[in-house]
Amino acid sequence: MRQLLVAVFLLSACTSNPEKKLATPSTTEIVYAEVDPTISGIISGTVMFNGKTPPRKKVDMDEDPQCAKLHKQAVYNDSIAANGKGNLANVFVYVKHGLEGKNFRLPADAVTMVQKGCWFEPRIQGIQTGQKFQVINSDPVTHNVHPRPKINREWNQSQESGAVPLIRRFSKPEVMVRVKCNIHGWMKAWVGVVENPYYAVTTADGNFELKNLPPGKYTIEAWQEELGVQEQEVVVPPSGKQTLQFTFKGE
Amino acid sequence: MTPTKQFLCFGIATALLFSCGRSNQPLGTVLRIEAPLGLPAATAPTDNPPTVETVALGRKLFYDKKLSADGTVACASCHSPEAGFADPRRVSAGIGGKLGTRNSPTVLNAAYSPVQFFDGRAKTLEEQAGGPIANPVEMNLPHEACVTKLNADAEYTKLFQAAFGPGVITMTKLERAIASFERTLLSGNSAFDRYFFGGDLTAMSPAAIRGLELFNNTKKGNCAVCHRIGAQNAPFTDGKFHNIGVGFDSDGELTDLGRYAQTKDERDKGAFKTPTLRNIAQTAPYMHDGRQKTLKDVVDFYVGGGTSNPQLDAEIKELKLTGQERADLVAFMESLTGEAPPNSGPPTAGLQTSGLQK
Numbered sequence: 001m002r003q004l005l006v007a008v009f010l011l012s013a014c015t016s017n018p019e020k021k022l023a024t025p026s027t028t029e030i031v032y033a034e035v036d037p038t039i040s041g042i043i044s045g046t047v048m049f050n051g052k053t054p055p056r057k058k059v060d061m062d063e064d065p066q067c068a069k070l071h072k073q074a075v076y077n078d079s080i081a082a083n084g085k086g087n088l089a090n091v092f093v094y095v096k097h098g099l100e101g102k103n104f105r106l107p108a109d110a111v112t113m114v115q116k117g118c119w120f121e122p123r124i125q126g127i128q129t130g131q132k133f134q135v136i137n138s139d140p141v142t143h144n145v146h147p148r149p150k151i152n153r154e155w156n157q158s159q160e161s162g163a164v165p166l167i168r169r170f171s172k173p174e175v176m177v178r179v180k181c182n183i184h185g186w187m188k189a190w191v192g193v194v195e196n197p198y199y200a201v202t203t204a205d206g207n208f209e210l211k212n213l214p215p216g217k218y219t220i221e222a223w224q225e226e227l228g229v230q231e232q233e234v235v236v237p238p239s240g241k242q243t244l245q246f247t248f249k250g251e
Numbered sequence: 252m253t254p255t256k257q258f259l260c261f262g263i264a265t266a267l268l269f270s271c272g273r274s275n276q277p278l279g280t281v282l283r284i285e286a287p288l289g290l291p292a293a294t295a296p297t298d299n300p301p302t303v304e305t306v307a308l309g310r311k312l313f314y315d316k317k318l319s320a321d322g323t324v325a326c327a328s329c330h331s332p333e334a335g336f337a338d339p340r341r342v343s344a345g346i347g348g349k350l351g352t353r354n355s356p357t358v359l360n361a362a363y364s365p366v367q368f369f370d371g372r373a374k375t376l377e378e379q380a381g382g383p384i385a386n387p388v389e390m391n392l393p394h395e396a397c398v399t400k401l402n403a404d405a406e407y408t409k410l411f412q413a414a415f416g417p418g419v420i421t422m423t424k425l426e427r428a429i430a431s432f433e434r435t436l437l438s439g440n441s442a443f444d445r446y447f448f449g450g451d452l453t454a455m456s457p458a459a460i461r462g463l464e465l466f467n468n469t470k471k472g473n474c475a476v477c478h479r480i481g482a483q484n485a486p487f488t489d490g491k492f493h494n495i496g497v498g499f500d501s502d503g504e505l506t507d508l509g510r511y512a513q514t515k516d517e518r519d520k521g522a523f524k525t526p527t528l529r530n531i532a533q534t535a536p537y538m539h540d541g542r543q544k545t546l547k548d549v550v551d552f553y554v555g556g557g558t559s560n561p562q563l564d565a566e567i568k569e570l571k572l573t574g575q576e577r578a579d580l581v582a583f584m585e586s587l588t589g590e591a592p593p594n595s596g597p598p599t600a601g602l603q604t605s606g607l608q609k
Contacts, residue, residue, distance in 0.1 A: 063574035064551075064574055064577075065574070066547070141547075141551065142543070142548045142551040142555070143555075144554075144556070146555075146556075154559070155503065155559045156555070156556055156557075156559040157499060157503060157558045158496065158497075158552050158555050158557055158558050160542055160543055160544070160548055160552070163542070164500065164501045165501055166503070167501045167502055168502075181555070182554060182555040183551045183554050183555045
């Protein structure tokens with residue numbers, strides 16, 4: 001009896017290992033791209049606007065007096081956000097080609113869009129496919145989040161004041177997904193959905209930086225909401241630093 | 252009375268038949284309920300015609316906290332005359348502050364509703380009345396305990412006997428009395444009714460009149476397809492269930508399946524009974540979960556086209572309305588506040604069964 005017990009114990013100890021292996025079949029295992037920081041490179045640059053800066057357009061929120069009341073000063077719809085020197089902000093820059101077949105880990109943090117002052121903040125941002133997209137309403141009014149993708153699934157959700165944040169995901173790459181509020185026609189935002197973490201939105205000085213890139217040959221695309229897209233090819237050697245300049249032409 | 256019960260009565264003895272068939276039947280003076288301007292004629296089931304006695308009794312019961320386990324909650328706690336017979340809280344609190352999941356609707360004009368509750372789980376006012384008494388998060392008083400409590404009360408014994416004749420107090424009698432009182436809770440003759448049915452063209456403000464047009468216009472507000480306005484009267488409901496896109500959590504999942512819980516029909520997921528809009532300005536917050544605080548929020552919600560989901564009603568889509576038009580719709584809904592029905596407040600002490608005067 002005693003022997004039998006020992007045998008059973010041993011048997012179960014032996015079988016526990018192969019069982020564990022079965023539980024995680026290797027076929028579905030995702031291999032994540034590991035970027036070696038000792039040889040990774042950087043692409044940085046500036047986006048310029050060459051043309052007459054259009055006059056700033058004031059946003060009229062009178063349609064919803066509750067929204068208008070939230071602002072003491074005029075709100076401007078800067079669809080071409082160029083400064084006096086021609087540096088262009090709010091341009092979405094990302095790696096369009098060169099990383100195919102590589103899987104990148106998802107950041108745990110959500111990308112957040114806030115509805116504040118009856119305005120989407122930020123206007124332009126990027127997100128990885130599958131990453132959490134969080135939408136917050138911090139206004140005293142009801143908003144309505146309505147992405148108008150061409151590739152991803154379209155949805156429309158009402159979000160009243162004080163409601164819990166919405167958590168969504170975009171499953172497919174798409175540059176850009178336009179987001180609107182059906183209730184407040186002036187509210188617009190764009191989300192660039194990419195399969196890699198190499199994206200940026202140009203700063204007020206028109207600058208961008210894509211860091212920690214594996215060495216390779218890339219197509220970089222710059223997207224501007226009114227002026228369209230431009231691309232450039234660039235080779236990043238091990239530990240290389242490349243600088244690009246994009247120039248969008250106006251009238 | 253259910254067919255089985257009836258069968259039993261006939262099967263056992265004529266004496267029993269008499270008591271089964273008649274004892275829950277109201278006696279006394281039948282009360283004629285006049286529908287106010289804008290409302291359909293009042294109706295009542297043939298086995299429960301409202302009488303002066305049952306209505307007075309029902310009124311007392313409606314305001315009596317004795318109907319709850321710990322004597323703290325009455326029907327009126329969640330259907331308060333000060334709040335248009337609804338509840339200003341987002342969801343109602345029952346005994347011990349226990350929260351339900353739904354916002355309390357008005358019981359004004361509930362008599363016209365072909366089914367009761369947001370999911371229609373009760374057919375009649377009689378059937379509805381027993382529900383909250385026993386509901387653990389509402390009054391939490393099991394029906395047996397309820398009738399025992401009332402049978403021990405000399406005043407109720409007297410009132411029930413005056414209303415239903417001799418015999419013990421039963422849940423059926425109690426439900427009938429409450430239902431009869433609720434059948435008197437009719438509220439019409441609003442500014443809208445005086446304008447639309449009464450021909451008083453000054454009764455409504457110009458903004459409210461514009462709002463009425465938008466409400467009816469299928470290319471504008473398109474509200475009247477569900478919140479009906481008829482040629483003779485206006486119930487402001489179609490008595491049907493619709494998924495209008497309310498009640499989703501952060502992941503876009505329904506938090507309350509609504510009518511589906513009763514029918515198990517996929518198409519009923521997230522569908523709720525169209526509520527009347529009469530007295531709507533008094534019954535904030537709005538929707539089954541009370542998530543919308545103001546009438547402006549409601550109009551904005553409809554302008555946005557609700558929330559997309561597989562069961563969304565085909566009539567719910569993004570509306571193109573200017574700010575002025577949205578405000579006009581609100582003004583219209585504010586014109587739907589009717590007169591408080593007579594003898595509807597808490598009964599004064601020493602209630603007389605013979606009279607309804609306050």
